[in-house]
Amino acid sequence: xAEKKLLSGNEAIARGAxxxxxxxxxxxxxxxxxxxxxxxxxxxxIYTEWSVNEKVAFEVAMGAALSGARCxxxxxxxxxxxxxxxxFTASYTGIKGGLVLANADDPAMHSSQNEQDNRHxxxxxxxxxxxxxxxxxAKDFTVFAYNLSETYDTPVILRTVTRLSHSLxxxxxxxxxxxxxxxxxxxxxxxxxxxxxxxxxxxxxVVEERMKRLEKDVNGFSINKMEIADSNIGFITSGIVDxxxxxxxxxxxxxxxxxxxxxxGEMIREFFGRVKKVSVVEELDPFIELRIRAMGxxxxxxxxxxxxxxxxxxxxxxxxxxxxxxxxxxxKKGLENRISLxxxxxxxxxxxxxxxxxxxxxKLGLIVTGDIGCYTLGVLPPYNAMxxxxxxxxxxxxxxxxxxxxxxxxxxxxxAVIGDSTFAHSGIxxxxxxxxxxxxxxxxxxxxxxxxxxxxxxxxxxxxxxxGEETVRLDYIKLALAFGMNEENVRIVDAYRPKEIExxxxxxxxxxxxxxxxxxxxxxxxxxxRRKAG
Ligand code: SF4
Numbered sequence: 449x450a451e452k453k454l455l456s457g458n459e460a461i462a463r464g465a466x467x468x469x470x471x472x473x474x475x476x477x478x479x480x481x482x483x484x485x486x487x488x489x490x491x492x493x494i495y496t497e498w499s500v501n502e503k504v505a506f507e508v509a510m511g512a513a514l515s516g517a518r519c520x521x522x523x524x525x526x527x528x529x530x531x532x533x534x535x536f537t538a539s540y541t542g543i544k545g546g547l548v549l550a551n552a553d554d555p556a557m558h559s560s561q562n563e564q565d566n567r568h569x570x571x572x573x574x575x576x577x578x579x580x581x582x583x584x585x586a587k588d589f590t591v592f593a594y595n596l597s598e599t600y601d602t603p604v605i606l607r608t609v610t611r612l613s614h615s616l617x618x619x620x621x622x623x624x625x626x627x628x629x630x631x632x633x634x635x636x637x638x639x640x641x642x643x644x645x646x647x648x649x650x651x652x653x654v655v656e657e658r659m660k661r662l663e664k665d666v667n668g669f670s671i672n673k674m675e676i677a678d679s680n681i682g683f684i685t686s687g688i689v690d691x692x693x694x695x696x697x698x699x700x701x702x703x704x705x706x707x708x709x710x711x712x713g714e715m716i717r718e719f720f721g722r723v724k725k726v727s728v729v730e731e732l733d734p735f736i737e738l739r740i741r742a743m744g745x746x747x748x749x750x751x752x753x754x755x756x757x758x759x760x761x762x763x764x765x766x767x768x769x770x771x772x773x774x775x776x777x778x779x780k781k782g783l784e785n786r787i788s789l790x791x792x793x794x795x796x797x798x799x800x801x802x803x804x805x806x807x808x809x810x811k812l813g814l815i816v817t818g819d820i821g822c823y824t825l826g827v828l829p830p831y832n833a834m835x836x837x838x839x840x841x842x843x844x845x846x847x848x849x850x851x852x853x854x855x856x857x858x859x860x861x862x863x864a865v866i867g868d869s870t871f872a873h874s875g876i877x878x879x880x881x882x883x884x885x886x887x888x889x890x891x892x893x894x895x896x897x898x899x900x901x902x903x904x905x906x907x908x909x910x911x912x913x914x915x916g917e918e919t920v921r922l923d924y925i926k927l928a929l930a931f932g933m934n935e936e937n938v939r940i941v942d943a944y945r946p947k948e949i950e951x952x953x954x955x956x957x958x959x960x961x962x963x964x965x966x967x968x969x970x971x972x973x974x975x976x977x978r979r980k981a982g
Contacts, residue, residue, distance in 0.1 A: 455619045457612040460583040461550050462487035464590025465520040467625040468546065470494060472512040474505040476873065477902035478524030479559040480613040481552035485522045486903075489914055493627065498905050498914050501840070501873040502527035506534040506549075513547040513603075514641060516632040518594055525553040525566045526839065530874070535603065536573045540651040541641050542601035545631065546594035550606045552613050555731045556758040559610075559901075561820065561839065563756065565732035570605050570709035574655050576662060577605040577709040578671060579687040583617030585671075589706060592671055600658055607708070609731065611758065612688045659710060667714040671706025674719055681768075682723030684716070684736060684747070689729050689759055696765045711739055720745050727752065731759050796825045801943035801969025802894045805865075806831035808950045815859035817846035819875070821867040821901045822971075823894050834865070841866070841874025847889040848882050861957040863890045868909040869899035872922065882962050883931040890956050890963045893924070894943070896971035904974050928964050937961050943969025 455463060461484050465473065473488040473496040475481070489496045499505035502523040509519040523531060528551055538547070551569075554560040570577030576596055580589040586608065593604040639647050666672065676682075682701035683693045690704045703719040705711065720726055728737040728749035737749035752767035753759060796803055806826040809816050810833040818824055818834035819842060827834035836846050847864035850857055866875045871893050882889050899905040906912035911921035928938040937959060941948045949967055956963035 450620045451623050452618050453621055454616055455583055455587070455621075456483065456614060456616050457580070457583050457586045457608055458483035458552075458614070459487045460586035460617070460619050461590050461606065461608070462491070462520075463619065463621055464587040465518075465548070465594075466491040466494070466627070467587070467622050468518060468591045468594040469625075469627040469629045470518045470520045470546075470594075471629075471631070472509060472517050472519040473497075473522070474499050474509045474519070475522030476500075476502045476505050476527055476530075477899050477905045478527050478552070479902055480554060480610040481522050481524045481527075481550065481608075482902045482905070483613070484520070484550050484552075485914070486905075488520060496914050498899075498907065500908060502531040503534060506531040506538070509547060510534060510538055510543070511634075513543040513545045514541070515634040516545045516630070518546040518629065519548070520590075521547065521549045523549070523551060524560065525551060525564055526560060526562065527551075528566055528569055529564075530840065532569065532573075535569070535575070537643050537648075538603050539573045539575050539655055540643055540648055542654075543597060543603060545629075546597035547603045548590065548593045548597060548606055549603060550590075550608065553607060553609045553732070555609055555611075561837070563732065565735060566605075566607060567708055567735045568733070570607075571735075574659050575603050575605055575709070576600070576666075576707060577607055578706055579607050579708050580612065580706070581685075581687050581690040581704065582612070583615065583619050585706070586612065587619050587621065589671060592669075592706075600662060602658060605709075607687070609688055609758075615688075663710045663713065666707050666710055667712040669707055669712070672712050672715055673704045673706070674702075674715060675704075676701045676722050679722065680724050682719055682726045684719070684726060684728045684740070686730065686736065689731055689764070692759060692761045692764045693729050696761050697768075705736065708736065711736065713743060716740060716743065716745070729753065729759065729764055732756075794825055795828055796822065796831075797972060799972045801896065801972065802826075802967065803831075804943060804946045805892070805894060805949055805967050806833040808946060808953065809833040809863070809865075812950070812953060813860040814953070815850065815857050815862045817843040817850070817862065817864045819843040819864075819866040819870050821870050821899075822896070823865060823867055826865070835859075840870055841878055844875050844878030844882065844889070844891055847891070848878070848885070848887045851887055851889055861890070861953075863892050863953070863957070865892045865894060867900075868893055868895040868897065869905075869907040872908040876927070879928075879964070880931055883933055887962055888960050890953070890965065892953075893964070893966045895966055895968045896974070897968075898971050898974050900971045900973065904971070904977065924964060924966050933962055933964065937963040938966075939964075940966040940968060943967045 475485040509521040580586040597604045686705040734750040740747045818837040843864040897910045
């Protein structure tokens with residue numbers, strides 16, 4: 449029996465995974481993907497975990513999939529850079545239980561450090577990629593993805609974007625889905641699962657054959673839809689952009705691609721035979737346009753649309769206004785009288801325990817190599833106390849590079865600054881590198897006992913798991929000692945004691961030895977939440 453529910457795109461993906469019989473969900477929090485796994489935790493019979501980073505999340509999910517369990521893996525677009533290594537080889541080994549990677553791109557960079565278009569990953573790794581355009585499809589395509597994954601023995605990427613992940617829509621759900629699936633457990637298959645070169649060469653042939661089969665079969669997938677109306681003009685769309693095209697040009701012919709890798713070549717050729725002029729409307733890179741051109745077909749797209757930022761219905765309409773040959777009679781006008789709000793740049797919360805640190809860093813004239821998370825905001829006024837920020841865990845390596853390069857950096861000293869969650873994600877390896885290579889850097893962990901920026905998820909330094917269970921908490925001192933650091937070069941101070949912070953910074957810098965300073969202060973938002981919850 450089906451019922452209707454109001455769900456966000458992310459919640460709809462989790463619902464789809466539940467209905468598909470998923471029993472394992474892993475991921476690393478990252479806006480806009482975070483709520484997928486959080487929503488999955490609300491369903492019974494599913495093991496979920498926040499893994500320490502995306503690569504580990506992939507590896508855990510893959511182990512479960514090779515045992516026959518259906519697994520959901522979640523991360524944001526840049527997270528796939530971290531998990532790219534296992535992805536490319538998982539394409540060779542294949543899976544046993546369906547393995548779906550829900551990956552959220554962030555056009556316009558609402559909360560990201562770059563705007564990469566992850567459709568390229570599917571093409572490069574030779575795995576199918578599905579792109580839902582609304583919340584109902586987010587659920588339906590997830591279920592479809594598991595069947596696809598098992599039929600073709602491949603991981604499948606389900607790509608969403610911020611606008612879809614966070615939009616709300618009515619979704620028809622199965623009230624009591626049948627989740628019965630037998631999990632066989634792991635069975636040895638050295639030629640398939642052990643990718644030494646001799647085995648991998650044979651598996652590459654299998655991957656190419658799989659892609660050929662998919663390229664043929666994709667033309668019959670129900671998730672690709674062709675609607676012929678006005679024969680003068682046709683649009684090729686996918687994902688959230690499809691809803692903009694339909695809103696602006698309700699009478700146009702549309703070929704909506706549910707699967708963007710591989711493309712349904714036969715359907716595309718048929719579409720070209722039925723409309724006079726075809727335009728691709730896609731956000732970010734000309735991913736679809738270039739592949740259609742490679743088929744020898746004349747198509748337009750990025751001639752009209754930018755390769756940066758999000759598209760909107762207004763942007764979709766603009767190129768076709770006033771062009772007689774391209775006029776679609778019923779194009780609607782944009783919304784009038786929009787309220788324009790003054791732009792409000794983000795900032796550290798008033799009362800954030802780590803404001804003091806940035807004030808002191810500025811006062812001391814330190815060069816601060818920074819990282820991803822709340823503390824990136826230390827770059828903004830009134831602090832202006834951050835000099836680099838590139839990727840998760842990068843700050844510690846950047847400080848080492850500055851030290852190695854030598855010269856006279858313009859500040860009074862170089863410190864790497866990183867949050868506790870990011871330190872666990874990929875900062876620890878940077879610290880190990882510094883210890884191993886005899887660096888003298890000062891690394892500061894601003895520990896707020898949570899992953900605040902993505903919504904207060906626990907991490908290995910907060911002592912809780914995804915479901916709130918108590919667990920081990922990484923001990924900074926033991927870790928540093930295990931890395932061979934001197935005990936006097938590891939200090940833990942209270943974020944609300946500025947004098948102690950300043951003294952520790954100065955003396956650790958003067959020691960000219962590899963040092964770790966942990967500044968602890970519970971995130972005030974989390975503190976308030978805990979107080980409220982009693
Ligand atoms: S969310 Fe918490 S840690 Fe982040 S800026 Fe606000 S108070 Fe600080």
